[in-house]
Amino acid sequence: MTQPTVRPERPFFSSGPCSKRPGWSWSGLENALLGRSHRSGPGKARLKAVIDETRDILGIPEDYKIGIVPASDTGAVEMALWSMLGARGVDMLAWESFGKGWITDVQKQLKLDDVRVFEADYGALPDLTQVDTDRDVVFTWNGTTSGVKVPNGDWIASDRKGLTICDATSAVFAMELPWDKLDVTTWSWQKVLGGEGAHGMIVLSPRAVERLENYTPAWPLPKIFRMTKGGKLIDGIFTGATINTPSMMCVEDVLDALKWVKNIGGLKGLIDRSTKNLQVVENWVANRDWVDFLCADKATRSNTSICVKLSDACPLTGDARANAPKQISKLLDEEGVAFDINGYRDAPAGLRLWGGATVEPTDMEALMPWLDWAYEQISQQNQ
Template sequence: MSDMTAPAKRPNNPHFSSGPCSKRPGWSLDSLKDASLGRSHRAKIGKTKLKDAIDKTREILGVPDDYRIGVVPASDTGAVEMALWSLLGARGTDILVWESFGAGWATDVVKQLKLDDVRVMEADYGTLPDLSKVDFSRDVVFTWNGTTSGVRVPNGDWIADDREGLTICDATSAAFAQDLAWDKLDVVTYSWQKVLGGEAAHGMLILSPRAVERLESYTPAWPMPKIFRMTKGGKLIEGIFKGETINTPSMLCVEDYLDALNWSKEIGGLKALRARADANLAVLEAWAEKTSWVDFLAKDKAIRSNTSVCLTIVDAEVAALDEAAQAAFAKALVARLDKEGVAFDIGAYRDAPSGLRIWAGATVEASDLEALTEWLDWAFACEKAAL
């Protein structure tokens, strides 16, 4: 194949978006035929489905029995904001920032909650802050997997066993693809549309007994919107964590989440989901290793994401261009593949360095990524010839 000849093999599924992510293999609208539509979510059928979603979440993720799991509004963002507004302020806060979503949480805490005692510990895209500098006598807010930088924490070993503060973890692109250290985490959030490819709109909020104790013993100084309130009369509203949602959920989305959870169980649960994501990352690593024009934003393999794979264009001629021209080159490459219908939504996040972001989570097939790599080489050659 010459550089300018398009590859013969196309990905069967060209959906490589980092959120909402690709639907599971074999998904169709028929998967939603049992959805509880036109009924109250507070009717027995609705409550049963919501409780089933919570129970299967616990089973597949291995969430401890004494942790609460709730379905909450507004995707992962809503779940994180509920935690920040409800729990912070009792102690000083350390916030770890190495990509745009972590930066967003820092902005909310500093500029919206306006807490006095906040340390924002930042690192450049592609790296982590110095985890040894985190003070666990304070509350700690961090993302487990940085979706827009392709960098994850390597494990939970850096979190103190005898922590006094709470750990609040945005795990939206890590849950179901990476091992979460539950004994080190007090609040975990994620959304259905990431690793399982579920429909958007709802988030999951998981609380440890320590987080519940904080909720019941601490009242923030600021007004709390109804949609964030998790206590009444100083006690946890237990119904939230039994399927009695704060607001009206989409039962169509709930059915889709149940479908994704059932698929996860059928293929072997968390171990199989993680293995699929790891195999997908391995495809891209093998390609990048033999490809001179591209490299990972995360140079250290120990902190490299197996879901949101972020790549940068390192070809000497492209790298010599100014920043705007480099970004334009990457966008043109992405647009070419989109036009060909072989890869959708693989451009770097708007706040991240220019390049590519390819979703490699468990719903993506390794064979599709293998086919994609040939198209990436073709698109690069085409754009390079146009310089």
């Protein structure tokens, strides 16, 4: 096969940190509030602007609280787990590495007694009908390392007694989320928005606020996890007075991304772009016999973390088969065509292509022939 002549203009297909928005440049950060306190009037205004723009774009209900918190999505999830769990039994769902990580924290660190675990292999979902939402429920909306998403929130009862705690870091800004079914929702800027790392966001429903104000965990909470004082929510966290010092350069960067979102049609524009990226890969896979999706069910297939594997029809065997995705990734990295597309280290061997809205569908289209070319090179080496 002849090496393709058309290259992706931007070879950034990493699943996190993800590609910056199209047209991004350092000039977008010229007005960053550097050398000023984040607690100054202008500093708080910038942080509040992130909260307000996020609410507007995502359609988050007015009575939900939105906060900027430390330590990326991980920090936001840990805040929820350590601050709210223990009041009821909890159902833990996992079908990829990050969900399994939350199970480890709850069982081995918090050491809760009443924990039910529902797991599925990479590429599938556990049986959601077994979940009892009168208990607390912890789950990822989209499995970033498996390419499997929850199709909807129909399995969550509207009159539930427990809280739903949702890690939505690779779903929010790319998929419709039913806010009325979610009590705690978390994400980070470096995923779908293509922002910089280290900052997380947390959204609390009125029911989650009620839990925080009426339940005290049996264990001590470090300062960066504390969302209440004297039995009342620390409201400043949700108006721009962050728990610790944020990077005002990162704040300016995410404001730049949010402005771009509005210019391309808001949430609908983001979802449309991401869906097109998935369609490009689906069309390519449908016409190849050597590759298949890790997630066979189209209804639960992620449009952000798009995971593919070698198919059963692929003639490669043994070590050649196991190492092929890593070799393909390395070859395309060396060619400057696609960076960071090898599957996650804990996932089955395969490739992971980020399809979020900051990736141009034309770049995804340009990548497909290169995947064919790289596969042929690896196949010839292993004959």
